[in-house]
Amino acid sequence: MEKETKSLIKDYMLKAGQPNKKTLDDLCRKIVKLRDRKCCVCGSTSYLQTAHFITRSNYAVRWDLDNIWLLCSGCHLMRRNSWHKDPASASEWVRNVLGEDRYNNLRMRASTVGQKIDKNTVLLYLKQEKRRIENGRK
Ligand SMILES: [Zn+2]
Numbered sequence: 001m002e003k004e005t006k007s008l009i010k011d012y013m014l015k016a017g018q019p020n021k022k023t024l025d026d027l028c029r030k031i032v033k034l035r036d037r038k039c040c041v042c043g044s045t046s047y048l049q050t051a052h053f054i055t056r057s058n059y060a061v062r063w064d065l066d067n068i069w070l071l072c073s074g075c076h077l078m079r080r081n082s083w084h085k086d087p088a089s090a091s092e093w094v095r096n097v098l099g100e101d102r103y104n105n106l107r108m109r110a111s112t113v114g115q116k117i118d119k120n121t122v123l124l125y126l127k128q129e130k131r132r133i134e135n136g137r138k
Helices: 003-016 021-036 073-078 087-098 100-110 119-137
Strands: 048-052 068-072
Touching: 021 048, 021 068, 021 119, 048 073, 068 073, 087 100
Parallel strands: none
Antiparallel strands: 048 068
């Protein structure tokens, strides 16, 4: 077999065994809605969206539940002091909610560079958290 073909098959096999981005994003959204149920900042139950504190383009914390919160569109994007317009107030909010240690740990995980994410491990973590949240509500 040609070297190139072997490499293509290897890539395919690796990808085939991993959940895709959308699966993990969808599961995160479901879990955060289940966990928070209303806007974490103002308590509104309208125009809810999941918001990443540290950008979701940072894969080290893209599916990290300490980094994702349910916010209304006002608190997320629109208001003068929304997370997108006033990142300092977002930092302060997250720091208050998580506490100093968890906040610093989140920051540290986010600063990880050059690590490949094992999506199967992420999926396992998310399923476990979903179960934990579901059981906690009963
Ligand atoms: Zn809000």
